[in-house]
Amino acid sequence: MIKNVLLLGGSGFVGTWIANRLSQAGVNVTIPSRRRERNKANIMLPQVEVVEANIHDEATLAGLMRGQDAVINLVGVLHDHDSQLPYGKGFAAAHVELPRKIVAAMKEAGVRRLVHMSALGADPQGCSEYLRSKGEGEAIVMAAAGELDVTVFRPSVIFGIGDNFLNTFAKVFKLAPFFAAGGMQAKFQPVHVGDVADVFVACLGNRDTIGQRYELCGPKVYTLRELVEYVRELTGNQHKKVKELSDLWAYLQAGILWLLPNPPLSPDNLRSMDVDNVASADGQTYPGWNPAPLEAVAPTYLGKVAPKAKLDDFRFTAGR
Secondary structure: OOOEEEEEOOOOHHHHHHHHHHHHOOOEEEEEEOOHHHOHHHHOOOOEEEEEOOOOOHHHHHHHHOOOOEEEEOOOOOOOOOOOOOOOHHHHHHHHHHHHHHHHHHHHHOOOEEEEEOOOOOOOOOOOHHHHHHHHHHHHHHHOEOOEEEEEEEEOOEEOOOOOOHHHHHHHHHHOOOEEEOOOOOEEOOEEHHHHHHHHHHHHHOHHHOOEEEEEOOOOOEEHHHHHHHHHHHOOOOOOOEEEOOHHHHHHHHHHHOOOOOOOOOHHHHHHOOOOEOOOOOOOEOOOOOOOOHHHHHHHHHOOOOHHHHHHHHHHHOOO
């Protein structure tokens, strides 16, 4: 029985949801963070302990493993300013070297259960640094199956309250007179963060999921243009135009935005969009998977809805 979980990447968007779900299930959760004071939402959760630690330090990581029954790894980065082939140092550290260190530390500590977040389209030979590094990390984790009880999840782009996906579109519409971007025909199959959190927690007690790799996708495929136009409608900006940039201008735009401290877009993101972010023909679906439609959730945090509707959404995400 899983009573103690080490949640790596627990201070992020998805991690906070998973921490909440684990807390509700009565599981003791340890979340390492470089800055404990930035994790107020998790600190307030019952049975959740946030500790200051550098998980990239092998000795520190080994110490965190003591007394744990399972490890959930959510660590990932979307951008790396050290762009090179096959991937930069930032992608390597987060997506490749850290999974290798986690596997080694778990073997040393005798912790067997590992749940790992990969990405839809992850492939060591992929079209972007992000997808190549994610693919390498996934391969390292799957290679440990047998010695460790491994489950891998490959989610599509994740949406929900606090996301950096649909909310980014909403911010552009708020600040700019129009929306201009490349890759408008790229396809996505967005999945709600609550559904992702649910299966990460559920699989811990389901031994049939060991050694398996699951794709987590929403019920509907959209083009990027369709998603942008839907956010435009929800935010009451129907008067603002959506313009598609040519590849040249799209990469120029991405290169400029990439220079920002917290870039909303990078050239590598555009390269990732060369592959549709949708379920593969041979992908495996999690047992009983029944994800919420985008249209059932997005209006509650993007649209001009009444306070009660927003309260209902918070109750839904809290499982009440």
